[in-house]
Amino acid sequence: MTDTPIRVLLAKIGLDGHDRGVKIVARALRDAGMEVVYTGLHRTAAEVVATAIQEDVDVIGVSLLSGAHMTLFPQIIELMKEQGVFDRHILMGGGVMPDEDVETLKELGVQAILGQDTPPDAIVECVRALVLARQRTV
Amino acid sequence: MSAAAWTELLERARGGHVPSISRLISGLESRQPGTSEVLTDVYAAGGRAHVIGITGSPGAGKSCLVNALLGELRGRGMRVAVIAVDPSSSLTGGAILGDRIRMQDHALDQGVFVRSMATRGRLGGVSRATVDAVAVLDAAGWDTVIVETIGVGQDELEIVRIAHTTAIVSVPGLGDDIQAIKAGLLEVGDIHVVNKADRPGADRTAAELTGMLMLSDLRASGWTLPVLLTVALDGTGLPEFADALAGHLAWLRSSGELVRRERVAAAASIRAIAKELLIERIQDPAVGSRFDELVEAVAARRTDPTSAARILVDGVARPSDLNPEKTL
Ligand SMILES: Nc1nc2c(ncn2[C@@H]2O[C@H](COP(=O)(O)OP(=O)(O)OP(=O)(O)O)[C@@H](O)[C@H]2O)c(=O)[nH]1
Ligand SMILES: [Mg+2]
Numbered sequence: 088m089t090d091t092p093i094r095v096l097l098a099k100i101g102l103d104g105h106d107r108g109v110k111i112v113a114r115a116l117r118d119a120g121m122e123v124v125y126t127g128l129h130r131t132a133a134e135v136v137a138t139a140i141q142e143d144v145d146v147i148g149v150s151l152l153s154g155a156h157m158t159l160f161p162q163i164i165e166l167m168k169e170q171g172v173f174d175r176h177i178l179m180g181g182g183v184m185p186d187e188d189v190e191t192l193k194e195l196g197v198q199a200i201l202g203q204d205t206p207p208d209a210i211v212e213c214v215r216a217l218v219l220a221r222q223r224t225v
Numbered sequence: 226m227s228a229a230a231w232t233e234l235l236e237r238a239r240g241g242h243v244p245s246i247s248r249l250i251s252g253l254e255s256r257q258p259g260t261s262e263v264l265t266d267v268y269a270a271g272g273r274a275h276v277i278g279i280t281g282s283p284g285a286g287k288s289c290l291v292n293a294l295l296g297e298l299r300g301r302g303m304r305v306a307v308i309a310v311d312p313s314s315s316l317t318g319g320a321i322l323g324d325r326i327r328m329q330d331h332a333l334d335q336g337v338f339v340r341s342m343a344t345r346g347r348l349g350g351v352s353r354a355t356v357d358a359v360a361v362l363d364a365a366g367w368d369t370v371i372v373e374t375i376g377v378g379q380d381e382l383e384i385v386r387i388a389h390t391t392a393i394v395s396v397p398g399l400g401d402d403i404q405a406i407k408a409g410l411l412e413v414g415d416i417h418v419v420n421k422a423d424r425p426g427a428d429r430t431a432a433e434l435t436g437m438l439m440l441s442d443l444r445a446s447g448w449t450l451p452v453l454l455t456v457a458l459d460g461t462g463l464p465e466f467a468d469a470l471a472g473h474l475a476w477l478r479s480s481g482e483l484v485r486r487e488r489v490a491a492a493a494s495i496r497a498i499a500k501e502l503l504i505e506r507i508q509d510p511a512v513g514s515r516f517d518e519l520v521e522a523v524a525a526r527r528t529d530p531t532s533a534a535r536i537l538v539d540g541v542a543r544p545s546d547l548n549p550e551k552t553l
Contacts, residue, residue, distance in 0.1 A: 091255035092318055092345070117319035122343045127326040133333040138325070141338055143247040172244055 093121045093218050096144040096176075098135045099126070099128050101153035109150050115207030116214065132162040139167075139176050145218050150181040151187075152203070160192050177217050181205070226252070235263050239270060240367045243338065250340060253361065254354040264357065270365035274306075275474050276387065280410070281377035281394030286420040287373050288327035289457035290394060295331050296460065297467040298369060300481075306338040306367040307357050310374045313343040324373055338367065353498045356387055376410050386545035389486060390473045392416040392466075392498045395434070397426035411437060415448065416469045422454035422462065448476050464487035506541040515540065 095116055097109050106128055113123045114187070124142050139147045151159060160180060167173040173196065180192065180200045189200045199213050226234075229250065237245035249267075252260045278389050283525045291307055296317060298305050309324035322341035331337040340352060355372065364368045393414035417438070431452045434542045438450045446488035455462035506512065519533040 092313075092343070113321050117314065117321050118317050122313075122320045122322060122326060122341075124341050126332075127329060130329075130332075131407045134329070137333055138339075140244050141247055141340055142322075142325075143244075143251045146259075175244070208236065214455075224324045 092212065093146065094124070094144040095146045095148055095214060096124045096126065096135070096139050096142055097148045097150070098126045098130045098138070099150050100130050100132065100135065100159050101151045101155055102129065104128060105152075109183075109224065112148070112150075112207055112210055115211055119211040119215070121211075121214070132159055132166060136163060136166040136175065139185050140170065140172055144176055145221075146177045146179060146214055147178045147213075148181060153180050154184075156180065156182060156184050156192065157188055160197055161195060164196050172182070177221060179214070179217070181210075226257060226259050228259040231257075231259045231263040232266065235266055235270070235364070238361065241366065243335075246338065246361060247340070249361050251357045253357040254342070254345075264360075267357070267360050267364045271360050274359075274363040274370045275470070276359055276363070276389050277369060277371045278388030278391040279371060279373045280391065281393060281418075281420075282374055282396075285394040285396050286457045287375075287394050288324040288453060290418065290420055290466075291324075291371055291373055292328040292330055293455070293457045293460050293463045294371070294466060295328065295334075295337055297463045299331070299334065299336055303368040304336040304366070305369045305371065306362040307340070307371045307373065308355060309339065309341045310352075310355060310364070310372065311343055312340065312375065313345050315346060318346060323379045325547060338362065353501050356494045356498070359387060363398055367406065386413075388492045389477060390415045390470055392418055392470070393516065394418045394420050395430065396421045397424045397430045404484065415450065415473050416466070417450060418455050418462075418466060419457050420457050423456045423458075427454050446482065448473065448479055448482075501540065503541065507537060509541070512537070512541060 097113055097116075099106055099109055109125065109181070116123045124138070124144060126138055130138075135147065135149060139201050149160070149163065160178075160224075163178065164173065167176065167178070178197050180197050182200075183203050184192075184200070192200060198217055201210060201213060205213075231249070234245045235254075238249050249263075251257075253264065253267075279291060281287055288309065292308075295305055295307070308330065309322070309328075311320055311322050311324060313320045320342060320343035325339055325341050328337075328339055331339070340358060342352075342358065344352060345354070359370050359372065365454070378392065391413055393410050393416070394467055395417070397419060417434050419427050419434065421427070431454055436450050451465075453462055453465050453469060455466055457463075463471060477486065507516075516537065519528075522528045523530050523533050
């Protein structure tokens with residue numbers, strides 16, 4: 088149904104202990120009519136994937152600043168494939184990383200990577216566009 | 226997806242396949258085409274889970290309590306599912322679903338399933354989606370299904386009617402909590418929990434509650450309403466809470482009250498869902514032009530709002546569907 092709100096999981100992986108940014112994003116997405124599940128700090132890849140499955144979200148947004156993106160994203164993708172949900176959830180990332188890493192991650196299946204300074208409105212638009220583009224059938 | 230594909234998904238869900246359980250809940254919630262056919266099978270497959278409602282004022286510690294209870298029940302070998310309901314913003318329809326953040330201890334436990342749901346502006350506390358999600362989890366074989374809701378206002382009282390056992394969570398201190406309980410929660414609670422018992426005044430709150438419960442109808446029915454003290458953050462009082470929940474279920478079974486409650490739950494669900502369906506039909510664009518005519522007629526005082534509403538409801542309800550010949 089078209090009027091079903093978009094569901095987004097926001098997860099913060101890694102050791103850095105700030106979640107002000109994620110909370111701002113969560114509010115922006117809510118104000119845009121989306122349902123946002125926020126899981127708190129210091130999650131692991133396995134926890135993120137298990138949560139995304141139980142919550143059946145459209146989008147998984149992972150924020151990390153710790154520089155471990157080249158290990159964590161492939162881990163998440165691997166787990167999603169293992170559990171047969173790689174096509175089910177759109178994977179997005181946020182944080183600071185070099186351009187060549189962004190390219191590699193996109194090839195692996197991370198559908199968008201937004202820099203740390205992306206304004207909340209642009210994040211909302213990006214989420215919407217990705218969900219619309221997919222036109223999920225289930 | 227076709228009805229057949231949904232049936233296949235239900236089979237996988239019943240086999241314990243978590244992504245299928247999850248998809249089925251979403252499909253029913255957003256009423257995907259083909260899902261209404263599978264619902265009868267979902268209900269036919271269920272009926273074994275102990276459904277527990279946990280409610281109480283915002284911030285009372287319900288989610289932390291559920292987290293601690295999950296630990297306790299898992300220790301007793303039970304597989305437990307949780308549905309945590311939060312309100313949608315009436316302005317934007319969006320929601321931040323924050324209950325789960327308190328339940329992270331069990332994020333990787335295969336014996337625990339947690340689903341956050343927003344009210345999505347539905348009228349009536351027992352939303353169709355919540356009722357259906359409970360039914361899916363029951364059908365999928367979870368021993369216990371816990372529903373966390375915020376206990377404010379009359380609407381939310383409905384949710385407790387779908388539960389076998391309802392726990393009301395309050396916190397030490399006078400004022401709002403006791404007032405909320407007075408307003409109606411008191412009658413529906415099977416177990417009362419004074420959480421945050423590490424704070425001053427817990428004993429006094431418990432004593433006050435016990436005093437108020439002396440007058441309760443439930444007490445007359447033969448169930449002694451427990452008033453328990455808990456500290457959700459360190460697990461104090463949790464074994465007693467789990468014992469009380471199990472004790473209540475045993476009492477429901479032995480007293481025959483279970484059968485009565487199943488009927489009450491069925492009645493509450495049917496009424497709530499009927500309300501929802503009726504409102505949906507009234508808002509259907511096809512009704513729109515007729516609605517506009519009625520608005521004109523009332524505005525011009527050619528008729529009154531009550532008569533107009535009757536015309537509307539009669540028009541969308543198709544009374545022929547209530548035909549007693551129609552087999553169930
Ligand atoms: N001191 C103390 N604080 C507690 C206890 N249980 C929960 N809290 C705190 O109470 C706050 C609210 O806890 P939640 O579990 O989110 O409460 P809730 O009732 O689920 O809240 P809503 O879902 O927003 O209505 C948190 O900051 C908890 O840390 C307790 O036993 N003692
Ligand atoms: Mg909560």
